[in-house]
Amino acid sequence: MTELANARDSQQFDLGDLTPIELNFSFSSKQYVLREASEEAAVQYDNACMDARVYVDGKLERLENLADVEPLLVSLCVFEKRFKEDGTTVDGFYPVSDSTVRSWPARLVKQLYEKAKLISGMEKEKELGKNSPTSTATGST
Numbered sequence: 001m002t003e004l005a006n007a008r009d010s011q012q013f014d015l016g017d018l019t020p021i022e023l024n025f026s027f028s029s030k031q032y033v034l035r036e037a038s039e040e041a042a043v044q045y046d047n048a049c050m051d052a053r054v055y056v057d058g059k060l061e062r063l064e065n066l067a068d069v070e071p072l073l074v075s076l077c078v079f080e081k082r083f084k085e086d087g088t089t090v091d092g093f094y095p096v097s098d099s100t101v102r103s104w105p106a107r108l109v110k111q112l113y114e115k116a117k118l119i120s121g122m123e124k125e126k127e128l129g130k131n132s133p134t135s136t137a138t139g140s141t
Helices: 004-011 039-053 067-077 098-101 106-120
Strands: 022-027 030-035 052-055 060-062 079-080
Touching: 022 106, 030 106, 039 052, 039 067, 067 079, 067 098, 067 106
Parallel strands: none
Antiparallel strands: 022 030, 030 079, 052 060
8 A cells, every 4th residue: 555545544643732822921011822823823924034035146145124023923923811891801812913012122022932933833943044144134143
């Protein structure tokens, strides 16, 4: 039998617990949840990383707007918790905008970015700026 036939005949494999990882935090008297990146969020983040690369004659020459990828990923993974008058949580996820994330202290955004990558299983090899040409973004090399 071929591998494909064997795979078709085999039992369902166990994917483990696929419940998205969520980490609660508070900032500026509001409650938030940092949630594992969805596939849509991961694709947007990966595309932004690729868009930061500038090629000339088929070679990576420089990186532009690299710093934009950190607040982007954070905005795609952070949701505000909302509460009813009785203090119970309102169901649903309330996304935090990119502009809101950009108004937060850089040290907070950096921590949330690193944690979002960790809980989302994003590979360090995908990071731009390491072993790459000079970045034009501040704070990223």
